[in-house]
């Protein structure tokens with residue numbers, strides 16, 4: 001059973017989908033320095049790096065926020081039955097994700113908002129599920145909230161590099177059915193309140209239109225940062241971009257702003273890909289930062 005966090009009047013629960021253990025640190029972080037491992041092995045191994053110290057451990061999951069008024073899912077992992085021929089780890093998955101959501105006390109019908117930080121293979125998959133030959137929204141009563149710039153970029157196959165155009169299928173099977181069902185709402189992340197306690201801030205870099213979700217209740221706060229970080233290593237090395245970050249300078253700036261916010265606001269960070277509980281706190285240490293799971 002996943003831990004449930006209390007932030008003000010709300011509860012926050014992770015809904016797990018997959019554990020990843022296939023990324024080596026020098027693949028995920030082109031600037032990787034093996035010295036990092038000797039300085040940080042005590043917390044890295046075995047929860048965040050395998051015991052033989054060759055591969056990083058990461059998680060793919062959603063976050064469930066329950067407030068008095070709303071049942072909200074943030075990001076929807078990779079999804080079942082999706083054709084992902086270029087990415088075997090996500091190809092035709094069959095995981096009990098919706099059963100895990102039910103085990104947390106929530107049926108798909110109860111979700112009234114699905115918020116997507118960005119449109120990547122491992123963040124939008126459970127937007128839809130297969131019925132016969134069609135893809136239908138997994139959450140029939142939900143409004144799906146997308147950053148406007150992300151949806152506009154991803155909806156045009158001409159924007160994809162020719163050697164990556166196969167990835168347009170993500171839009172076709174996980175986004176378009178939601179748009180066609182009239183369940184999509186596009187937002188410009190500007191920090192204004194979208195729902196009670198919920199606001200969006202721009203964190204471009206990993207993708208052009210990525211947004212983070214801020215949740216505040218009774219003076220407490222949580223931040224859902226999308227892919228501003230892929231592993232807690234980046235709390236200690238905010239200048240290291242992942243191999244997936246599209247705009248290096250913007251990604252570094254967004255990460256640093258988020259870390260400063262997390263430390264100064266003492267906000268719970270709900271990560272997209274950290275292993276273990278996937279959540280914790282950032283504190284300042286010298287001119288840098290420190291991470292602690294909770």
Ligand SMILES: [Zn+2]
Pocket residue numbers: 120122123227272273
């Ligand atoms: Zn991701």
